[in-house]
Amino acid sequence: MRHCRITNCPKPARPGRRICDLHRTRIIRHHNPHFTTWTVADDHDVQALIREQRPAEGLTRLERVKVAHGLTDLGLPATEIARILGVTQRTVYRWRTRTAA
Ligand SMILES: [Zn+2]
Numbered sequence: 001m002r003h004c005r006i007t008n009c010p011k012p013a014r015p016g017r018r019i020c021d022l023h024r025t026r027i028i029r030h031h032n033p034h035f036t037t038w039t040v041a042d043d044h045d046v047q048a049l050i051r052e053q054r055p056a057e058g059l060t061r062l063e064r065v066k067v068a069h070g071l072t073d074l075g076l077p078a079t080e081i082a083r084i085l086g087v088t089q090r091t092v093y094r095w096r097t098r099t100a101a
């Protein structure tokens with residue numbers, strides 16, 4: 001099996017491709033294979049999601065944590081936040097006890 005062509009990536013490339021899934025996603029979404037989703041959040045999107053309280057896909061981890069904190073500040077229960085973000089209640093509790101970024 002071929003390895004992902006990104007330097008230092010230990011993962012195998014997807015069949016018929018030259019890069020792994022993770023790097024493919026990063027390049028498509030962010031035009032940068034070294035992008036790490038943890039460190040980036042679009043605050044405009046985050047504020048809109050908190051205001052609208054609607055489910056959204058494709059958020060970075062940091063964005064989800066920020067939305068969770070914002071919804072918590074509004075007094076939403078963890079069950080509702082978990083539903084909006086598509087995560088478990090347990091995850092919401094974990095995020096609440098930590099400071100994002
Ligand atoms: Zn890779």
